[in-house]
Amino acid sequence: xxxxxxxxxxxxxxxxxxxxxxxxxxxxxxxxxxxxxxxxxxxxxxxxxxxxxxxxxxxxxxxxxxxxxxxxxxxxxxxxxxxxxxxxxxxxxxxxxxxxxxxxxxxxxxxxxxxxxxxxxxxxxxxxxxxxxxxxxxxxxxxxxxxxxxxxxxxxxxxxxxxxxxxxxxxxxxxxxxxxxxxxxxxxxxxxxxxxxxxxxxxxxxxxxxxxxxxxxxxxxxxxxxxxxxxxxxxxxxxxxxxxxxxxxxxxxxxxxxxxxxxxxxxxxxxxxxxxxxxxxxxxxxxxxxxxxxxxxxxxxxxxxxxxxxxxxxxxxxxxxxxxxxxxxxxxxxx
Amino acid sequence: xxxxxxxxxxxxxxxxxxxxxxxxxxxxxxxxxxxxxxxxxxxxxxxxxxxxxxxxxxxxxxxxxxxxxxxxxxxxxxxxxxxxxxxxxxxxxxxxxxxxxxxxxxxxxxxxxxxxxxxxxxxxxxxxxxxxxxxxxxxxxxxxxxxxxxxxxxxxxxxxxxxxxxxxxxxxxxxxxxxxxxxxxxxxxxxxxxxxxxxxxxxxxxxxxxxxxxxxxxxxxxxxxxxxxxxxxxxxxxxxxxxxxxxxxxxxxxxxxxxxxxxxxxxxxxxxxxxxxxxxxxxxxxxxxxxxxxxxxxxxxxxxxxxxxxxxxxxxxxxxxxxxxxxxxxxxxxx
Numbered sequence: 001x002x003x004x005x006x007x008x009x010x011x012x013x014x015x016x017x018x019x020x021x022x023x024x025x026x027x028x029x030x031x032x033x034x035x036x037x038x039x040x041x042x043x044x045x046x047x048x049x050x051x052x053x054x055x056x057x058x059x060x061x062x063x064x065x066x067x068x069x070x071x072x073x074x075x076x077x078x079x080x081x082x083x084x085x086x087x088x089x090x091x092x093x094x095x096x097x098x099x100x101x102x103x104x105x106x107x108x109x110x111x112x113x114x115x116x117x118x119x120x121x122x123x124x125x126x127x128x129x130x131x132x133x134x135x136x137x138x139x140x141x142x143x144x145x146x147x148x149x150x151x152x153x154x155x156x157x158x159x160x161x162x163x164x165x166x167x168x169x170x171x172x173x174x175x176x177x178x179x180x181x182x183x184x185x186x187x188x189x190x191x192x193x194x195x196x197x198x199x200x201x202x203x204x205x206x207x208x209x210x211x212x213x214x215x216x217x218x219x220x221x222x223x224x225x226x227x228x229x230x231x232x233x234x235x236x237x238x239x240x241x242x243x244x245x246x247x248x249x250x251x252x253x254x255x256x257x258x259x260x261x262x263x264x265x266x267x268x269x270x271x272x273x274x275x276x277x278x279x280x281x282x283x284x285x286x287x288x289x290x291x292x293x294x295x296x297x298x299x300x301x302x303x304x305x306x307x308x309x310x311x312x313x314x315x316x317x318x319x320x321x322x323x324x325x326x327x328x329x330x331x332x333x334x335x
Numbered sequence: 336x337x338x339x340x341x342x343x344x345x346x347x348x349x350x351x352x353x354x355x356x357x358x359x360x361x362x363x364x365x366x367x368x369x370x371x372x373x374x375x376x377x378x379x380x381x382x383x384x385x386x387x388x389x390x391x392x393x394x395x396x397x398x399x400x401x402x403x404x405x406x407x408x409x410x411x412x413x414x415x416x417x418x419x420x421x422x423x424x425x426x427x428x429x430x431x432x433x434x435x436x437x438x439x440x441x442x443x444x445x446x447x448x449x450x451x452x453x454x455x456x457x458x459x460x461x462x463x464x465x466x467x468x469x470x471x472x473x474x475x476x477x478x479x480x481x482x483x484x485x486x487x488x489x490x491x492x493x494x495x496x497x498x499x500x501x502x503x504x505x506x507x508x509x510x511x512x513x514x515x516x517x518x519x520x521x522x523x524x525x526x527x528x529x530x531x532x533x534x535x536x537x538x539x540x541x542x543x544x545x546x547x548x549x550x551x552x553x554x555x556x557x558x559x560x561x562x563x564x565x566x567x568x569x570x571x572x573x574x575x576x577x578x579x580x581x582x583x584x585x586x587x588x589x590x591x592x593x594x595x596x597x598x599x600x601x602x603x604x605x606x607x608x609x610x611x612x613x614x615x616x617x618x619x620x621x622x623x624x625x626x627x628x629x630x631x632x633x634x635x636x637x638x639x640x641x642x643x644x645x646x647x648x649x650x651x652x653x654x655x656x657x658x659x660x661x662x663x664x665x666x667x668x669x670x
């Protein structure tokens with residue numbers, strides 16, 4: 001398209017909108033299932049299994065950060081929700097709310113991020129819509145993605161399957177995404193090799209599905225690992241005990257957290273999984289994860305017990321404290 | 336929930352967000368398929384047929400207008416896209432981008448609009464996400480909805496099936512939604528009984544599916560009837576001839592258009608269908624529509640011919656002119 005910036009006319013249903021969709025969205029997202037002329041498209045789901053469905057909105061600021069952008073994040077965020085439910089992502093819909101005046105080059109980088117992440121995950125964007133909102137009413141770009149995947153029949157993962165004695169595993173260091181976005185946003189003058197962990201957890205998730213002791217998985221995004229622990233606690237009525245010195249945190253993330261007063265336990269990850277696995281299968285799960293490049297820092301970091309329904313953090317010095325639920329967000333607009 | 340206005344904490348993944356979702360969204364949208372604890376939910380699609388998929392974003396201003404609100408509009412808009420593709424809507428996902436400071440009472444009215452429209456259409460909201468954006472960065476509420484429906488196997492409706500000789504039908508008066516929203520927005524001091532036509536076209540669409548001469552349907556939303564005519568023209572390479580005096584337009588809509596310089600042909604409808612039907616089945620289609628309350632003003636308003644690929648408007652005085660494609664939007668933010 002010839003324009004360098006988005007105008008309200010790109011959202012009006014006429015020629016400009018068609019050019020925006022054809023020249024930018026369709027060109028990069030091109031695939032046999034995408035039909036920009038159709039009101040609705042057929043989904044071809046040949047595999048036997050349950051059809052899973054999930055959706056997410058994305059408002060991260062800044063829109064681009066080390067390790068990704070709002071486009072790649074939107075695809076990984078939604079497909080990861082399917083992956084931790086045990087499904088293989090197949091199709092995505094994409095909504096873009098674009099602010100008047102937004103730079104077309106940046107929009108193109110975001111769309112390329114969507115295309116690359118979709119290809120990496122093996123799924124296709126087959127339906128989409130764009131809306132243009134007035135200057136000042138949009139934060140640049142917001143995205144919403146809805147995903148459809150297929151899960152093997154009979155695979156039941158749920159909070160309700162978690163039992164006392166289950167081990168809690170995490171697939172990699174926590175807090176990378178939160179800190180990478182925060183540093184990109186705040187320009188503290190802190191430099192380093194900190195990248196968001198935004199990425200697909202599909203292989204990690206798939207690698208555990210043959211373990212009968214796998215009870216539940218979740219990706220710790222908004223609110224971080226601590227929030228997943230609280231969800232488990234609330235849903236099961238059991239106690240969640242985390243061992244602080246076993247939780248993988250990069251030195252660089254730890255340093256920034258200490259400097260600025262953040263707790264990595266509450267920071268968003270966008271490429272990690274928490275898994276709840278029976279004691280007897282926990283070591284097998286750990287081995288499966290560590291055999292994958294994205295799981296080589298995986299650890300068994302806690303367990304479920306029959307005590308009072310609290311999240312307990314066992315500290316390195318042998319103490320233990322109740323970890324309270326997140327109330328004020330340390331880092332808003334992280335996804 | 337106790338708060339009267341939305342704060343950033345309602346988007347942070349912690350306790351406030353849980354309360355917002357449980358007390359407002361889940362309460363009104365409650366159904367057996369909705370599981371706010373799960374990352375992804377199974378879709379139960381027992382009927383044989385193709386699975387259809389569609390998505391739409393909504394940024395209408397004002398958020399409430401005579402005949403609906405952004406919530407009911409989002410459900411009707413997305414389910415209507417399934418309906419005109421020949422499908423029965425079954426499931427929806429819902430994304431809400433809510434601006435900090437938004438009034439909880441108004442949010443509740445919007446959610447009630449979603450619930451009522453979903454119930455009316457026989458589909459369920461089973462997945463959702465909310466994000467809160469900073470004050471001034473959101474236009475109150477934006478919604479994105481993705482729909483899944485089932486279409487009878489072998490039912491092929493497409494622009495490519497349109498043939499010269501096909502008749503063009505519209506199911507009711509055009510422009511009601513555009514004018515109702517515009518009057519609600521601009522406060523011209525014009526009063527009257529003008530309501531948006533926002534509503535379900537499912538019965539209208541279903542009533543034609545047994546006609547072998549049914550080739551294509553579309554709901555004329557952004558860009559109106561004229562934009563649908565241009566899409567047909569572009570996709571088929573044929574001429575679309577519209578007879579101005581056969582196009583149903585309410586007197587009140589016509590009056591406002593004349594006063595303010597709008598052309599109803601370019602105004603959005605949110606509860607109408609355009610159908611392309613073979614000459615031999617056109618009367619049967621018209622009878623089917625007129626037998627329904629929402630179709631009693633339906634008309635045969637034009638036809639496809641083999642002339643140059645233009646949209647031609649035959650005027651009441653026997654003249655004919657080329658109807659140009661929409662470039663500048665007469666009424667932005669209409670859906």
